[in-house]
Amino acid sequence: xxxxxxxxxxxxxxxxxxxxxxxxxxxxxxxxxxxxxxxxxxxxxxxxxxxxxxxxxxxxxxxxxxxxxxxxxxxxxxxxxxxxxxxxxxxxxxxxxxxxxxxxxxxxxxxxxxxxxxxxxxxxxxxxxxxxxxxxxxxxxxxxxxxxxxxxxxxxxxxxxxxxxxxxxxxxxxxxxxxxxxxxxxxxxxxxxxxxxxxxxxxxxxxxxxxxxxxxxxxxxxxxxxxxxxxxxxxxxxxxxxxxxxxxxxxxxxxxxxxxxxxxxxxxxxxxxxxxxxxxxxxxxx
Numbered sequence: 001x002x003x004x005x006x007x008x009x010x011x012x013x014x015x016x017x018x019x020x021x022x023x024x025x026x027x028x029x030x031x032x033x034x035x036x037x038x039x040x041x042x043x044x045x046x047x048x049x050x051x052x053x054x055x056x057x058x059x060x061x062x063x064x065x066x067x068x069x070x071x072x073x074x075x076x077x078x079x080x081x082x083x084x085x086x087x088x089x090x091x092x093x094x095x096x097x098x099x100x101x102x103x104x105x106x107x108x109x110x111x112x113x114x115x116x117x118x119x120x121x122x123x124x125x126x127x128x129x130x131x132x133x134x135x136x137x138x139x140x141x142x143x144x145x146x147x148x149x150x151x152x153x154x155x156x157x158x159x160x161x162x163x164x165x166x167x168x169x170x171x172x173x174x175x176x177x178x179x180x181x182x183x184x185x186x187x188x189x190x191x192x193x194x195x196x197x198x199x200x201x202x203x204x205x206x207x208x209x210x211x212x213x214x215x216x217x218x219x220x221x222x223x224x225x226x227x228x229x230x231x232x233x234x235x236x237x238x239x240x241x242x243x244x245x246x247x248x249x250x251x252x253x254x255x256x257x258x259x260x261x262x263x264x265x266x267x268x269x270x271x272x273x274x275x276x277x278x279x280x281x282x283x284x285x286x
Contacts, residue, residue, distance in 0.1 A: 004254035005055045005126060007158075009149045010042010010133030011113040012060040012075070012084065013093035014067045015239060017277065020100070035277065038074040039095055040113070041165055042133040044240040044280055048247030048269055050079035051281040054254070057081040057127070059149070061116040061142075068092040068112070078280060085120035087112035097239050104238050114141045118148035124156045129254055131246065134165035134190075137177055147177060154180060159254075163246050164190040181205045183253070185246050188212040209263065211245045213238075217267055219259035228263035231271040240280065244273035 019033045038047075046058040058075060062068030064086050071092060075082045090112040098105040116136055124130065130153035137146035153160050161183040164170055170193040178184060184205040191198060191210050198208040198220035207221035216229045248269030252262040272281070 003055045005128045007057045007127045008046040008131045009059045011040035012043040012071050013040030015039030016096045044243035045246045046080045047078040047280045048244045052251035059083045061085040061112045063092040063112040083122045116142040116145040129159045131161045138169045167193040184208045217263045226259040230267045233271045233275045235274045241270045241273045245270035
């Protein structure tokens with residue numbers, strides 16, 4: 001079977017993972033385990049898609065800095081084709097992730113990623129599917145690029161998917177932005193921010209695949225509803241679990257899998273992500 005050809009439009013970032021060894025105290029020097037990993041929601045999904053056998057291109061904007069060059073090299077190691085615009089002024093997106101007993105708090109500086117523009121989008125010749133990260137769509141600075149990507153994908157006959165990514169930023173306008181999208185991939189909080197009913201979104205999108213962490217996932221479309229349980233794993237780092245879920249669902253769905261099988265694939269990828277430090281699969285040996 002031919003590998004699905006996917007274009008992902010989203011952020012490429014550096015994640016700084018911080019796990020304090022004791023409660024943080026103001027004006028104190030708190031010991032912590034600190035590691036740097038490649039990240040960015042769009043890039044994470046692209047890396048997992050490549051890991052799962054898709055032919056993937058990532059469209060993103062990075063800074064003209066060592067972090068951006070290192071992140072681009074990491075993409076290549078993951079088997080993802082980079083289509084990166086280089087911003088001469090803004091730094092590469094950086095996210096500080098505070099880890100505490102399986103929970104996380106993120107402090108984000110989108111930097112160059114916030115200035116992705118329609119001019120940065122490549123031609124979609126030969127692609128089958130476009131996946132868009134909500135971080136691009138919800139930021140007023142990069143939103144026009146997200147809308148242009150969806151418009152161009154539809155015009156080229158590609159299927160499309162969107163992960164909302166940020167529940168607090170979702171407004172009623174978001175439904176207009178994703179109107180006509182084939183698959184919406186929210187988590188439970190994002191679905192709640194959009195009214196709480198996946199079925200009610202079917203007048204806007206073709207299908208909704210909702211992930212709810214250890215409680216599994218659910219697919220809703222005009223034909224019915226399907227569910228899948230999440231595998232039981234010890235959570236090491238939840239960063240990127242939703243990005244991996246997206247990749248698992250898409251890799252299976254684009255190969256013709258039925259909804260329940262696609263959900264199981266998404267849950268398996270999400271479980272693999274939380275069982276390791278960082279948001280990416282281990283690079284394949286070459």
